[in-house]
Amino acid sequence: MYLESSIGTSRVKRGLADMLRGGVIMDVVNPEQAKIAEDSGAVAVMALERVPSDIRRDGGVARMSDPEMIVGIQKMVTIPVMAKSRIGHFAEAQILQALDVDFIDESEVLTPADEANHIDKWAFTVPFVCGATNLGEALRRIGEGACMIRSKGEAGTGNIVEAVRHLRTINAEIRRLHTADSSELYTLAKDLGAPLALVQEVAELGKLPVPLFCAGGISTPADAALVLQMGAEAVFVGSGIFKSSDPERMARAIVEATTHYQDASVLARVSTGLGDAMKGFETSTLDQRFAERGW
Amino acid sequence: MPRVGVLALQGDVREHVSVLKVLGVQVSTVKTREELAEVEALIIPGGESTTMSHLLEISNLRADLSERLADGLAVLGTCAGLILLSKNISDGRSDQWSFGALDVDVRRNGYGRQVASFETLVEVAGIGKVQSVFIRAPRIERFGSDVEILASLDDGDGPHPVLVRQGAVWGCSFHPELTTDSRIHGMFVESIDASR
Numbered sequence: 001m002y003l004e005s006s007i008g009t010s011r012v013k014r015g016l017a018d019m020l021r022g023g024v025i026m027d028v029v030n031p032e033q034a035k036i037a038e039d040s041g042a043v044a045v046m047a048l049e050r051v052p053s054d055i056r057r058d059g060g061v062a063r064m065s066d067p068e069m070i071v072g073i074q075k076m077v078t079i080p081v082m083a084k085s086r087i088g089h090f091a092e093a094q095i096l097q098a099l100d101v102d103f104i105d106e107s108e109v110l111t112p113a114d115e116a117n118h119i120d121k122w123a124f125t126v127p128f129v130c131g132a133t134n135l136g137e138a139l140r141r142i143g144e145g146a147c148m149i150r151s152k153g154e155a156g157t158g159n160i161v162e163a164v165r166h167l168r169t170i171n172a173e174i175r176r177l178h179t180a181d182s183s184e185l186y187t188l189a190k191d192l193g194a195p196l197a198l199v200q201e202v203a204e205l206g207k208l209p210v211p212l213f214c215a216g217g218i219s220t221p222a223d224a225a226l227v228l229q230m231g232a233e234a235v236f237v238g239s240g241i242f243k244s245s246d247p248e249r250m251a252r253a254i255v256e257a258t259t260h261y262q263d264a265s266v267l268a269r270v271s272t273g274l275g276d277a278m279k280g281f282e283t284s285t286l287d288q289r290f291a292e293r294g295w
Numbered sequence: 296m297p298r299v300g301v302l303a304l305q306g307d308v309r310e311h312v313s314v315l316k317v318l319g320v321q322v323s324t325v326k327t328r329e330e331l332a333e334v335e336a337l338i339i340p341g342g343e344s345t346t347m348s349h350l351l352e353i354s355n356l357r358a359d360l361s362e363r364l365a366d367g368l369a370v371l372g373t374c375a376g377l378i379l380l381s382k383n384i385s386d387g388r389s390d391q392w393s394f395g396a397l398d399v400d401v402r403r404n405g406y407g408r409q410v411a412s413f414e415t416l417v418e419v420a421g422i423g424k425v426q427s428v429f430i431r432a433p434r435i436e437r438f439g440s441d442v443e444i445l446a447s448l449d450d451g452d453g454p455h456p457v458l459v460r461q462g463a464v465w466g467c468s469f470h471p472e473l474t475t476d477s478r479i480h481g482m483f484v485e486s487i488d489a490s491r
Contacts, residue, residue, distance in 0.1 A: 009414055011473060011474075012429075012430060015428055015473050018307040019375075020343070021305070021306065022304070023305050023342070023343060040349075044343070078386065078404075079345055103409065259326065
């Protein structure tokens with residue numbers, strides 16, 4: 001069709017991740033929420049049946065969403081629609097690709113399907129995002145073909161502490177590589193459990209070769225500004241919007257805070273009179289830590 | 296050298312800044328009215344057009360930018376930037392607005408959703424073949440007689456323009472900022488110099 005053209009190249013897949021930078025990706029469970037998200041300036045929506053805080057409350061096995069619900073959301077909005085597959089569940093990913101979703105999140109929020117292997121993401125045309133708690137995990141996912149990394153945080157808690165821990169860890173490990181002597185990179189690659197070529201690339205670039213976003217616990221405009229100032233390039237907000245007392249207002253405030261994250265006067269204005277943020281959990285009381293899923 | 300701004304509300308701002316720096320241009324990012332007032336030309340980057348139009352309004356930039364465009368500001372819009380500069384938009388939100396600075400009508404995601412996104416070579420007038428990356432790209436489906444076509448692509452449905460220019464306003468369906476080739480930005484920067 002096109003002269004020497006190709007679909008699904010790394011540049012095309014990582015390119016969409018680049019287009020989402022500086023934006024807010026919002027979890028939505030129905031077309032009405034998707035509309036509110038788009039109206040509020042979301043850069044993409046994540047279509048799922050239950051937000052993480054409800055998955056946490058309900059227990060049981062959490063799986064890919066019903067295609068009918070995903071298609072309903074695709075019809076409602078013009079922005080990219082993402083959906084989650086279970087870790088290692090490549091058949092769910094095949095289904096999501098057949099539905100023309102724009103991005104797949106191989107997510108620890110769902111119940112893992114494979115305790116040893118993640119999905120071979122190079123086999124897909126659709127781009128993937130994966131979570132990571134440290135640099136080795138991030139580079140293993142990129143080695144498998146992930147086009148975007150999100151620090152995991154602890155989804156469904158409304159508590160930013162784990163997201164901060166994971167972002168700080170990833171950034172500190174990147175700085176370590178960036179200042180390392182080239183002869184040290186072999187042992188550092190072994191210690192990180194990461195492919196040598198990617199370790200060398202990060203050492204050279206001083207950053208990941210794909211965008212680094214932040215997820216898991218962002219529930220206020222100030223939370224978004226915090227992680228962006230720490231180097232996250234965009235934010236995922238899950239339960240934080242639709243579990244707050246005024247979702248539309250919270251959504252708009254987090255979008256504005258994400259653009260003007262360095263301007264404290266804007267942050268003060270958008271943080272004023274927002275109503276109640278989601279209640280949230282103190283993470284030390286959790287029975288199940290989603291962030292521990294993935295290998 | 297002109298001072299070129301890159302609209303930095305959302306999207307792949309950094310890539311445009313890098314290309315402009317390679318070209319030796321003085322670059323600044325634009326998030327506020329004050330920052331917009333200081334630039335002599337502007338790039339509207341790739342990203343989500345609905346998000347950028349929302350942010351243009353809440354950041355009080357819509358009226359100012361509209362005025363600058365009417366005054367002949369040199370602007371290059373890539374992908375979402377092209378959508379924002381166009382006259383009419385189809386397959387967008389029902390309330391989606393645009394500046395109408397470029398006499399073209401675009402269809403959002405006119406080349407398909409992400410799984411249909413692609414890269415290919417296109418022949419650009421004056422510079423030759425350019426590797427071009429189309430990501431959920433808008434398709435130009437109508438253009439006025441004052442619009443100069445600098446590159447077209449035939450996707451099986453006849454050739455459609457993918458790089459156009461109308462006076463000081465440039466629009467591009469693809470992302471010249473995603474490759475290391477700086478020639479399209481170079482053409483745009485030269486056109487600013489020529490018009491001063």
